[in-house]
Amino acid sequence: VRTVPDAALVWRDGCILWSGPRTLLPPEHLHADTVSAGGGLVVPGLIDCHTHLAFAGWRADEFEERILGRSYLDIARAGGGIQRTVAQTRAASEDALFERCASHLREMAALGVTTVECKSGYGLDVEHEVKLLTVYQRLSATQSLRIIPTLLAAHAVAPEFGGRRNAYLRLVTRDIIPRVVHAGLARFCDVFVEEAAFSLEEARRVLAAASALGLRAKLHADQLSDGGGARLAAEVHAVSADHLEQISADGIACLAAAHVVAVSLPFAALYLGARPMPARALLAAGVPVAVATDFNPGTAPSFHLPLAMTLACTLQRMTPAEAFCGATLVAAAALDRHDELGALDPGYAADFAVIDAPDVETWLYHFRANACRQTWVGGQRVH
Numbered sequence: 001v002r003t004v005p006d007a008a009l010v011w012r013d014g015c016i017l018w019s020g021p022r023t024l025l026p027p028e029h030l031h032a033d034t035v036s037a038g039g040g041l042v043v044p045g046l047i048d049c050h051t052h053l054a055f056a057g058w059r060a061d062e063f064e065e066r067i068l069g070r071s072y073l074d075i076a077r078a079g080g081g082i083q084r085t086v087a088q089t090r091a092a093s094e095d096a097l098f099e100r101c102a103s104h105l106r107e108m109a110a111l112g113v114t115t116v117e118c119k120s121g122y123g124l125d126v127e128h129e130v131k132l133l134t135v136y137q138r139l140s141a142t143q144s145l146r147i148i149p150t151l152l153a154a155h156a157v158a159p160e161f162g163g164r165r166n167a168y169l170r171l172v173t174r175d176i177i178p179r180v181v182h183a184g185l186a187r188f189c190d191v192f193v194e195e196a197a198f199s200l201e202e203a204r205r206v207l208a209a210a211s212a213l214g215l216r217a218k219l220h221a222d223q224l225s226d227g228g229g230a231r232l233a234a235e236v237h238a239v240s241a242d243h244l245e246q247i248s249a250d251g252i253a254c255l256a257a258a259h260v261v262a263v264s265l266p267f268a269a270l271y272l273g274a275r276p277m278p279a280r281a282l283l284a285a286g287v288p289v290a291v292a293t294d295f296n297p298g299t300a301p302s303f304h305l306p307l308a309m310t311l312a313c314t315l316q317r318m319t320p321a322e323a324f325c326g327a328t329l330v331a332a333a334a335l336d337r338h339d340e341l342g343a344l345d346p347g348y349a350a351d352f353a354v355i356d357a358p359d360v361e362t363w364l365y366h367f368r369a370n371a372c373r374q375t376w377v378g379g380q381r382v383h
């Protein structure tokens with residue numbers, strides 16, 4: 001990370017043309033319209049590369065139950081957790097979900113966020129998975145932040161299938177995936193690989209069906225137990241493997257060899273009181289580590305990405321510069337968009353935020369409710 005004092009940034013038609021010290025500004029740009037950053041720190045717009053943005057209801061009561069000692073899996077087995085949010089999300093109208101998401105996105109924009117990856121996964125049938133992804137499509141068309149949609153039909157087995165896992169997987173691979181791809185509603189396909197969710201073999205089936213129709217893989221892997229999820233992410237050339245709190249040495253070597261981005265989600269570790277991702281071991285092995293919020297109503301009920309960056313420093317021992325890259329250029333790589341998003345170099349989108357801090361280290365160290373003063377997407381001010 002390089003801080004340029006007294007810098008200038010030039011953009012046209014939403015795209016950066018030049019950046020560097022103001023004294024070196026090429027003469028052809030001297031008479032352009034100017035906007036002052038007011039002495040603030042201009043950074044690439046933050047990229048939240050892992051959220052479950054669209055859901056109805058909250059689960060504050062489960063938050064308290066977990067504090068009192070009940071485990072996440074225990075709550076899920078008793079009908080809480082994901083299944084409870086599925087019931088509430090199915091009952092919510094598309095318009096109600098749209099309004100709720102739009103409100104969250106306005107708050108995220110105020111924090112300096114310019115791109116948000118959004119997963120489905122609280123619908124678990126054709127109608128409601130399509131409803132969630134349609135909400136993302138409408139948001140993409142009507143509000144300013146960039147939305148990257150991911151299909152996560154394999155988040156849990158839908159309740160109406162009871163124990164009939166294979167029947168649900170057939171619905172996912174034969175109905176949901178083709179419907180979503182045909183309508184152009186998702187860029188990636190994600191699977192929750194976990195003892196309480198889907199096995200490696202089941203994930204392979206889902207990802208093979210998605211890959212055959214052009215969706216690249218992302219994985220929720222090795223969160224609550226080391227189930228070999230990282231090895232699978234490498235095997236299927238996933239664009240990212242997310243969580244990885246329990247990743248093994250073998251898993252780390254696999255991700256490094258296959259150039260898979262590891263996405264750390266420090267809120268989940270914070271809220272579950274669990275071990276965080278071993279980011280230092282991943283970085284030492286050469287695995288790029290992104291930082292995201294995992295915004296969801298259970299294990300990460302916050303979309304405050306700058307706080308997640310500070311937590312990546314304190315919980316995972318990432319340096320402020322590493323956490324900052326993790327929420328900008330490396331996060332863009334986790335979305336396969338690192339050629340156009342996440343940096344302030346010529347050719348990149350003019351997505352940036354103005355932060356009231358002298359440098360990245362001070363910004364993430366002196367944590368405040370919000371240090372962001374301006375947010376711009378595609379050269380347009382959105383906050």
Ligand SMILES: [Zn+2]
Nearest residue numbers: 050052220294
């Ligand atoms: Zn997640």
